[in-house]
Amino acid sequence: GAGVSQTPSNKVTEKGKYVELRCDPISGHTALYWYRQSLGQGPEFLIYFQGTGAADDSGLPNDRFFAVRPEGSVSTLKIQRTERGDSAVYLCASSFGGAGELFFGEGSRLTVL
């Protein structure tokens, strides 16, 4: 596609619910990243995929967060038992290989009530 696509653009949920956020990277990009951006802050690294495998998941805050990329393209970030502190914009980015420039999506804004 023309750019990194993220859905939904906005998600409002209640505390304790399960949420899935989807990222469709630029076609041909092998590397995919998830970042989280809270209001007034810089993006915070969550996880990095190279192909289908998670090359680095050290940024996932706890075991309620999980991400998959089963076919090496689309990725889904899954958040269980959401908490109000999970409210943020979740940014996805992709690059051609692990050394290429990052191209970010517009983000998914998650609000947990």
Add this chain to the structure above:
Amino acid sequence: GENVEQHPSTLSVQEGDSAVIKCTYSDSASNYFPWYKQELGKRPQLIIDIRSNVGEKKDQRIAVTLNKTAKHFSLHITETQPEDSAVYFCAASITGTASKLTFGTGTRLQVTL
């Protein structure tokens, strides 16, 4: 882990003036330093980057300088224009690539007429 501090948090300049944003990092192993521009409600976009084997890099009105000894790097924008108004983020990585970035907290630049 790496810690990146960014100053100032807000910066207002008149059109045509220069703007300077400064960042410091904590991990002396960091070797890749990109700068991103994020307009309101939009995705972060890479504007310039520098690697640790270079002290300065310039691209038209934008330049970045790096002082490895002091562990700080700066973004310089000359002849500012209203379209330069945005939030700017510095970042650092120890991998030599953008595969795992630690971002600063951002600088909101306002260019006034």
